[in-house]
Amino acid sequence: MMGTGTKLRILVCPLDWGLGHAARCVPLINRYLNAGHEVIVASYGQSGELLKQEFPTLLHIEFPSFTIRYSASGNQIPAILRTLPDILRYYRKEHRMIKAIVKVYEIDLVVSDNRFGLWGCGTHTMYITHQLMVKMPHGLKFLEYPVHLLHKHIINKYDRCAIPDSPDIRLSGDLANKYPLPRNAEFVGIHSRFQKEGEAVPCDILIIISGPEPQRSMFETEMVRRYKYSKADIVMVRGLPQNEDTSGQYGNIKVFNHMNGKDLAAYIRGTRRIICRSGYTTLMDLHVMGKLSCATLYPTPGQTEQEYLAAYCSEKKLSKTSTVDKPRKRGRLSRK
Numbered sequence: 001m002m003g004t005g006t007k008l009r010i011l012v013c014p015l016d017w018g019l020g021h022a023a024r025c026v027p028l029i030n031r032y033l034n035a036g037h038e039v040i041v042a043s044y045g046q047s048g049e050l051l052k053q054e055f056p057t058l059l060h061i062e063f064p065s066f067t068i069r070y071s072a073s074g075n076q077i078p079a080i081l082r083t084l085p086d087i088l089r090y091y092r093k094e095h096r097m098i099k100a101i102v103k104v105y106e107i108d109l110v111v112s113d114n115r116f117g118l119w120g121c122g123t124h125t126m127y128i129t130h131q132l133m134v135k136m137p138h139g140l141k142f143l144e145y146p147v148h149l150l151h152k153h154i155i156n157k158y159d160r161c162a163i164p165d166s167p168d169i170r171l172s173g174d175l176a177n178k179y180p181l182p183r184n185a186e187f188v189g190i191h192s193r194f195q196k197e198g199e200a201v202p203c204d205i206l207i208i209i210s211g212p213e214p215q216r217s218m219f220e221t222e223m224v225r226r227y228k229y230s231k232a233d234i235v236m237v238r239g240l241p242q243n244e245d246t247s248g249q250y251g252n253i254k255v256f257n258h259m260n261g262k263d264l265a266a267y268i269r270g271t272r273r274i275i276c277r278s279g280y281t282t283l284m285d286l287h288v289m290g291k292l293s294c295a296t297l298y299p300t301p302g303q304t305e306q307e308y309l310a311a312y313c314s315e316k317k318l319s320k321t322s323t324v325d326k327p328r329k330r331g332r333l334s335r336k
């Protein structure tokens with residue numbers, strides 16, 4: 001479609017569950033812009049803030065996606081089951097909303113990063129996902145194949161499904177490689193907004209905090225507890241693009257609420273060790289930059305996709321994996 005020479009008006013719609021979906025849309029948006037297309041971003045929350053910072057001159061539409069608040073206990077099954085009716089209601093709601101947006105803005109192509117309801121809206125549609133099968137928690141493993149079939153049914157409603165992985169690399173493991181692909185799906189290679197070459201800012205440890213609350217704050221609190229008095233040169237990025245205060249200090253840890261892509265890439269290039277969650281976008285970034293072997297991955301407790309990816313990377317000896325053994329309740333951190 002992009003090779004036709006026709007200028008398209010493209011609507012990019014990432015899911016607002018953490019920053020990963022928005023972050024991996026950055027190289028895609030740049031590719032569309034470089035090809036001469038017009039891009040409109042439809043997003044919400046922290047994902048929206050990240051994309052506004054990366055693309056301040058583009059038109060941004062507020063388009064909420066359903067968000068789930070994870071449990072503090074690490075057992076996410078009750079939280080997910082409680083929200084299932086809301087997810088189904090919002091699925092129908094966003095399907096109605098996208099039809100209106102497409103009509104008002106005369107959209108030629110809708111790009112949905114893991115948003116289920118953006119098909120059949122009167123124009124061409126593309127769905128982005130690396131998670132064609134959904135890893136289920138213990139006790140619900142028997143549902144993995146039925147849920148995969150349901151997801152496949154949704155994917156087939158789109159004109160095209162792009163999988164950010166490669167059959168040769170298989171960074172997503174079972175998530176995109178266990179079952180036969182939907183008829184409209186294809187691997188499009190590893191995507192990252194970063195490049196391996198460029199400026200490097202040296203530090204001993206780079207801690208990247210991310211993910212949904214309350215687990216994001218709990219992870220931050222635990223990392224501060226562990227490293228606050230370390231003599232190493234430590235930098236922490238809190239993953240809070242909505243916060244205005246950009247930097248500070250937790251003991252010996254230099255803290256940034258958020259970094260733009262250029263600055264974060266420089267710290268990733270220069271660090272000796274990375275501590276981060278095992279979200280798939282993070283893994284793609286580290287793979288592209290040759291830094292996956294420097295990473296210690298801490299999966300979000302109860303988030304089965306991250307738990308699987310962390311174990312998979314450890315098994316393949318791509319990175320180290322650890323856990324926060326005693327999650328602490330969310331609390332306010334004092335800066336000194």
